[in-house]
Amino acid sequence: MLVCPECGSNKIWMAGKRYDQGSPIQRYLCRSCGYRFSDPTLNVSKDSKRVQNLHRMALNMPSSLRFNHRICATQTMGAKNLVTVETRTETALRESTQDVKGQIVSFAWHLKKLGRSEATIKTYTKYVQITSKYGNINDPESIKLAIATHFKDNNTKRLACCAYDAFLKYLGISWEKPDYKPEHKRVFIPTDEELHLAINTGRKKSVIFSMFLYETGARANEAARLEWTDLDQERNKATIKASKNGNARIITISKQLMNMLFGLPKKGKTVFPKSSPNTRQVGFRLRMKNLARVHQNPRFLKIHCHTFRHCKALREYHKTKSMQHVKRILGHKSIMTTQIYVELYEEIYGDMKPENYICETASTVKEAKKLVEAGFDYVCEIEGEQLFRKYK
Numbered sequence: 001m002l003v004c005p006e007c008g009s010n011k012i013w014m015a016g017k018r019y020d021q022g023s024p025i026q027r028y029l030c031r032s033c034g035y036r037f038s039d040p041t042l043n044v045s046k047d048s049k050r051v052q053n054l055h056r057m058a059l060n061m062p063s064s065l066r067f068n069h070r071i072c073a074t075q076t077m078g079a080k081n082l083v084t085v086e087t088r089t090e091t092a093l094r095e096s097t098q099d100v101k102g103q104i105v106s107f108a109w110h111l112k113k114l115g116r117s118e119a120t121i122k123t124y125t126k127y128v129q130i131t132s133k134y135g136n137i138n139d140p141e142s143i144k145l146a147i148a149t150h151f152k153d154n155n156t157k158r159l160a161c162c163a164y165d166a167f168l169k170y171l172g173i174s175w176e177k178p179d180y181k182p183e184h185k186r187v188f189i190p191t192d193e194e195l196h197l198a199i200n201t202g203r204k205k206s207v208i209f210s211m212f213l214y215e216t217g218a219r220a221n222e223a224a225r226l227e228w229t230d231l232d233q234e235r236n237k238a239t240i241k242a243s244k245n246g247n248a249r250i251i252t253i254s255k256q257l258m259n260m261l262f263g264l265p266k267k268g269k270t271v272f273p274k275s276s277p278n279t280r281q282v283g284f285r286l287r288m289k290n291l292a293r294v295h296q297n298p299r300f301l302k303i304h305c306h307t308f309r310h311c312k313a314l315r316e317y318h319k320t321k322s323m324q325h326v327k328r329i330l331g332h333k334s335i336m337t338t339q340i341y342v343e344l345y346e347e348i349y350g351d352m353k354p355e356n357y358i359c360e361t362a363s364t365v366k367e368a369k370k371l372v373e374a375g376f377d378y379v380c381e382i383e384g385e386q387l388f389r390k391y392k
């Protein structure tokens with residue numbers, strides 16, 4: 001293999017031919033160091049060697065210009081050599097971009113040392129990087145304007161302010177943080193038919209992933225981290241690892257779903273193969289767009305992976321009417337987060353007629369205990385008998 005005799009690189013270009021005493025000699029140019037040479041296996045004259053060493057600088061580079069005088073300046077006000085001016089501008093822009101990237105990388109390491117989760121680090125660095133495109137990240141007033149004009153809703157603006165506030169704390173800079181009020185948005189709840197169509201659309205792995213979200217109410221990132229050791233095939237249990245500072249929990253799933261999970265190929269520790277960030281969410285969104293086009297129903301466009309979690313919360317509250325039960329199923333840290341689903345349930349199902357109940361009575365503590373364990377709720381006491389009920 002032909003290599004550069006100067007630096008040893010194999011990145012060689014053919015740079016024309018020259019003629020020495022009537023015979024052609026192939027010339028080469030090293031792309032790494034700019035050294036020009038002929039085939040070293042040939043016997044060349046001393047004059048040829050002198051020509052080879054004449055110029056070692058790279059071709060078509062501003063650094064190859066030996067002089068800074070004006071080029072072809074025949075008039076009194078001649079044209080300036082703009083190569084130097086353009087190079088300085090490009091160099092300043094490149095150094096500025098590299099400096100911003102370096103600051104963001106250092107900021108990410110700072111968050112990691114503080115014990116922030118990977119999701120938080122990813123979100124904060126993402127918003128700092130976005131705002132840096134529209135303002136100077138070292139100038140709070142410039143970033144205030146960028147956040148106010150670039151982002152649309154207040155929730156996104158609040159998140160961008162939180163990310164930039166953490167970045168300024170890392171730099172040791174103080175600022176007056178804008179106060180954007182959160183916009184309260186109600187979650188979208190599809191019908192059962194729409195939900196089942198959304199689940200059963202796509203390839204086998206996508207269908208199983210959607211079914212797992214539907215039955216467990218897990219977040220998409222929690223389901224993506226599910227390992228084979230988290231599945232108890234004998235008891236039909238799945239252990240969900242916590243995210244967003246929530247609680248881990250054990251959820252009962254159907255035998256059908258368990259068999260489908262174990263029917264997947266075991267190619268690693270996780271049940272669902274690892275993929276690049278947001279790949280599953282993007283694929284799911286494309287499938288919903290296809291459903292909306294086929295069924296002429298734009299409501300499918302509002303269904304996303306987190307919709308299964310909302311529906312799971314409403315189903316569990318509908319069955320038990322217990323906030324504590326829903327809190328445990330979803331892995332919430334605070335009961336106030338679960339309260340949102342109770343309010344949503346009242347808005348959706350509050351005006352419907354009450355369903356039939358199964359009623360039971362208990363006269364002893366032992367009987368009452370069995371009823372409570374079976375999911376019955378205490379109602380009242382009449383003539384010494386305790387009344388319990390639950391939905392059919």
